[in-house]
Amino acid sequence: MRRTRSAVATGPREQRRSGATGGLSGGESRAQRSRSRTRAGAGGGGGAVGPQPSAKPRPKPPPRAQEAAAEEPPPAVTPAASVSALDLGEQRERWETFQKRQRLSFEGAAKLLLDTFEYQGLVKHTGGCHCGAVRFEVWASADLHIFDCNCSICKKKQNRHFIVPASRFKLLKGAESITTYTFNTHKAQHTFCKRCGVQSFYTPRSNPGGFGIAPHCLDEGTVRSVVTEEFNGSDWERAMKEHKTIKNMSKE
Incomplete structure (x- = not known):
């Protein structure tokens, strides 16, 4: 009985393996026949299909060109300058202490020291119009030399002013609040605040490269202190010829 059960159990397994193998073989035969037909149709009468032409490789550059490209140095990279890269030597500690004490950035500390050196003997004045829309700063002497002009417009608006080079004047705010009046030669730029009407500075005809404050x-x-000098602007051409210093007051 054991042999009978063994034979029964073995039979179906062998049949399944045989059937699976036969199905695979049949599939391979059909695939082979299909490929044969395809080659025959492409060959036009059963001829073998030749190998397809392959893409031509790109020509390599001549050795000299390769060597020249290899010899070319890479572009130089210039590192951005930094504060730590500056050679302050033994003054570095003093500089850093000065910055902290004055609560200034590096640029602010440099500006303060440069202003003090370049404008030696001068002080920084600040000012503006009545409503505060226009504000400026100007470096000039603490002892001011004022011109009191009697030309037609200066007489009406009492335009007393001192003259400085443009490099010593800085408009802090209010450019959009300023309007300008000109007349006659249009060289003088009579600027004033369009809100309150106050002229705190202008560009004089005598010194178009500077400012009258x-x-x-x-x-x-x-x-x-203040010293006032009368200027005969009503006879402007003659007054300019006779005056020895006014035309040079806007020069550095």
């Missing part, structure tokens, strides 16, 4: 528009605390 109204001393009465400066903040208190920086003016030590």
Whole structure:
């Protein structure tokens, strides 16, 4: 009985393996026949299909060109300058202490020291119009030399002013609040605040490369003395010829 069960159990397994193998063989035969037909149709009468032409490789550059490309140095990279890269030597500790004490950035500390050196003997005045829309700063002497002009417009608006080079003047705010009036030669630029009407500075005809600053528009605390000189602007051409220094007051 054991042999009978063994034979029964073995028979179906062998049949399944045989059937699976036969199915695979049949599939391979059909695939082979299909490929044969395809080759025959492509060959036009059963001829073998030749190998397809392959893409031509790109020609390599000549050795000299390769050597020249290899010899070319890479572009130089210039590192950005940094504060730590500056050679302050033994003054580095003093510089850093100065910055901390004054609560200044590196640029602010440099500006303060440069202003003090370049504008030696001068003080920084600040001022502006009545409503505060226009504010400026200007480096000038604490002892001001004021011109009192009697030309047609200066007489009407009492335009007393001292003259400085443009490099010593800085408009802090209010460019959009300023309007300008000109007449006659249009060389003088009579600028004033369009909100309150005050002229705190302007560009004089005598010094188009500088500014005329109204001393009465400066903040208190920086003016030590004032000397006023009358200027005969009603006879402007003659007054300019006779005056020895006014035309050079806007020069560095």
